[in-house]
Amino acid sequence: MSDAYLALEDGRVFEARGRVPGRTRGELVFTTAYTGYEESLTDPSYEEQVLTFSYPLIGNYGVRTERFESERVHPRAAIAREFTEEVVEWLDSESVPAIDHLDTREVVTSVRDQGAMKCGIAVGDDVTPEDAKAELKKCKGMSEHVDIGKQVSTAEPKFFAGDDGGSDATVALVDCGAKGSITSSLTARGADVHLLPYDASVDMVEETGADVLFISNGPGDPENFEQAQALVEAFTGELPIAGICLGQQVVANAFGGSTEKMMFGHRGVNQPVFDLDTEQVVMTTQNHGYTVADPGELEVTQVNVNDDTAEGLEHGKMNVLTRQYHPEANPGPHDSLGFFDDVLTLASGTEVPLAD
Ligand SMILES: NC(=O)CC[C@H](N)C(=O)O
Incomplete structure (x- = not known):
């Protein structure tokens, strides 16, 4: 059993390692940026989205507030092949669920082939794939966020x-x-x-x-x-x-x-x-x-x-x-x-x- 699941709109469910606990949902997108994770995570344009980093190691030069683009983290959750402890502590302090140790190449190619899609995430000691699917079910499309x-x-x-x-x-x-x-x-x-x-x-x-x-x-x-x-x-x-x-x-x-x-x-x-x-x-x-x-x-x-x-x-x-x-x-x-x-x-x- 795993402590983190990511459920995609296409029916697939990924197992992962939980880094920050919680349950959430959003539009699954990816960035190919190999630098700038602090700027991305604080970019308000990621509101209501779940951000996957295609670059495999996120956090390798620390976390500095001088590089923040706003006062808080905006994606509803963050996904990487590997997050450093410092990034995990930051996301934890803002209660933003985070998962790693999954094959992010597969996540990225799914989105690239099928388009940005809804997803659900469940992270915690007792979560099941059904919990992630339940989040997915509650997910709205981006255009439905009218305000x-x-x-x-x-x-x-x-x-x-x-x-x-x-x-x-x-x-x-x-x-x-x-x-x-x-x-x-x-x-x-x-x-x-x-x-x-x-x-x-x-x-x-x-x-x-x-x-x-x-x-x-x-x-x-x-x-x-x-x-x-x-x-x-x-x-x-x-x-x-x-x-x-x-x-x-x-x-x-x-x-x-x-x-x-x-x-x-x-x-x-x-x-x-x-x-x-x-x-x-x-x-x-x-x-x-x-x-x-x-x-x-x-x-x-x-x-x-x-x-x-x-x-x-x-x-x-x-x-x-x-x-x-x-x-x-x-x-x-x-x-x-x-x-x-x-x-x-x-x-x-x-x-x-x-x-x-
Ligand atoms: N960065 C932005 O301003 C994004 C604009 C718009 N929300 C889009 O996704 O295209």
Whole structure:
């Protein structure tokens, strides 16, 4: 008998070693990142998911709060071939179930072949495969988490002053589950940041006196972020608009486009992105399960080299600039940090809009 079971939607049940006890469920996804486990585990976009690391040893350089992207662990459970004691202690302190000593290659290939799927996990001295299956039965699909923004967003507006020098722009950053390094990437360049709740009103944005409306990354289905979409619609033509990951998806939906669920998504730190204008490739860090299927009125300016999905969108006349990947680059690679400079240039109004 084992002390940990993972039940998959396809009917398979894996035995594992229990590292942190508990019972839970979520959408089973994997990341191929070989570094950045602290950043991944604290990335709010993993809310309601169970994260499998394909890299076999997780925790080999310790756990440091300076590398956290938010105040807590977001995946409902964590899976690796081997977790170090330090990571286990951290996950235990947050009551996040964890399992290891299973064949994660098999888990990853199941998800790769059949797509992201629901799963249930049961960890503890007296658990049975039936307990994991009972969790699986209770698991909702990602799109069914209609108010997932509330689980991850700031409840009240927060202000972060920009460092001395650099841009004097003011950014209204709509927190749909923002990674901390998006805020710090902006303040490091001198911008003041007003972090606003995911359901902020038009008045709240106006009160900040913002020079740019910026929609953050976030978990779940972008179609469930209706208020963020309404803000983009309200400020189109009034303010420059930027977005990262879920932000790009929300902006595309606001411009008459559409989003769709991918088979298993992009999660890793070596996703190649081709810029159609410069004809250069940048390596990017990513974490998404949805993609822009139709960019609507926006122009696709960057594409994923592996599968051609939209990685960058723009609207020259309306001053819109978005990225599907994570230019804040935590844990890296750092190829795409210039995105923040481009957004702040738009915000300062020095960018000349493209002609019709
Ligand atoms: N990192 C993100 O913002 C993810 C966006 C969205 N939740 C997706 O899975 O595609």
